[in-house]
Amino acid sequence: MVDPKIQIDNVSYAYGQRWVLHKVTLDIPPNSTTVFLGPAGGGKTSLLRLINRLNDLVEGTRMTGRILLDGKDVYGSDIHVPKLRRRVGMVFALPLPLPGTLRDNVLYGPKLAGIRDRSRLEEILERCLRQAALWEEVKDRVDHPAVALSGGQQQRLCIARSLAMEPEVLLLDEPTSGLDPISTRKVEESLFELKQQYTIVIVPHSIQQAARIADQAAFFLMGDLVEYSPGKELFTRPRAKKTEDYVTGRFG
């Protein structure tokens, strides 16, 4: 068994007085796709945003427990948060291009990280757009405004933007929720390619999607981790009654 990439160790999390995660513990292996699934309000997104410390931006929250990346506590005092976020990229539910061109968007992270070399930036631009399965569609207009892209293209641009920092982990929060089936398939295909190199953690936008892409799946209900199973087990032979009810569509 390989060492886990991310270890979530007894994590509880609250907004003000409202606890949204209760003592969640799970290990995420490298180079695979882990899905967090469950009905809305289960704490999936919160857990995702705890891994790259994006919830630091939200005031009035409390967390207990530990999250380890390669065995190191991401909330440790020696962690440089921007560097952590370069190692752990994120794609949001709604595609939100930054103001400016496609190029500006993809190269935002690398430029902030201090990369100035033009040929290197060009190389990053093309590689990331290819990895996000967008290059062929946009190679002639990388200097056009990003908002001119379709929704599906914008979301793949956001994936390319996250890849530009060469992260080790990619967190995706319902990345296809606003997309049509064709764009969704393209995004899923690029995710399948990407997991060779990256550790992918995704909140899928449907149970079907979860079943298509999961290497392991965690089922969350009202802040509790109900079940965490390898492979397709959770969908075919769920252990918990609640899991079965959810994946067979009895509630959701």
Add this chain to the structure above:
Amino acid sequence: MSRYWTQRLGFALLGLITLAVVVPILLVIGVIVVEGMGALSWEFLTAMPFDGMKQGGIFPALVGTLLLTLGTALVAIPIGVGGTVYLAEYARDTWVTRSIRLAIVNLAGIPSIVYGLFGLGMFVLFLKMGTSILAGALTLSIMTLPVIISTAEEALRAVPTEFRTVSASLGGSRWQGIRYIILPQALPGIITGVILGLLRAAGETAPILFTVAAFFLPRLPQSPFDQTMALPYHLYVISTQVPGMPFKVQYGTALVLLGLVLSMNVVATVIRSYFRRRRQW
């Protein structure tokens, strides 16, 4: 009465009310333009006044107002915008920041003569700057700050939070997000606030009354520690303090002041619409 006529009557009333707002402004501008045009000449703008200010031009007052506005801009823009970025982007919501905000709101409502007296006490006397451009510009800056801060803060808050989140998720520090995303997006609003504030500074009389303005000083200031004439105060002086002053000179001076303020306003609008067109959300 039928609904149709009620509606017609309502529109007519609203139209009248709108007219009541617009007509006085048009009258003020119209009268000043008509009466003042005759006084305008290259000489009027570039000559020193003489013969008890009844003859010659308004050059030192014009230069004085430009210098005071420039000085105000140099002080108020960095402090105003810097303070706003802190308040809107960094400061947490505590009783300290809440009282700062309260203070800013209240500063905006203070009568300008009070700023003038404060400037006299603080800068002219206590800090021993004397009546000088420096003291005047500092006084005007304090008066301008609340305008700049409240409009700039609104502009910063109008930029969607998600941009900050995205920037952070791409490894940007808070400052990098502000520097590369938030400030450029908020710029049109900030510029509007800055120019509105400076317009007010350029046109005010009371704050400069005791801090910088000279009654009659037919030469240009040599340093920031010099006194200077200024257009609004000059206008006040020639309208009320000098007997036998020709109407033409009074209207001419008012026209120049008005033109200065209006042209700054136009510049502001042009800059703003330029940046608006480049905005992409």
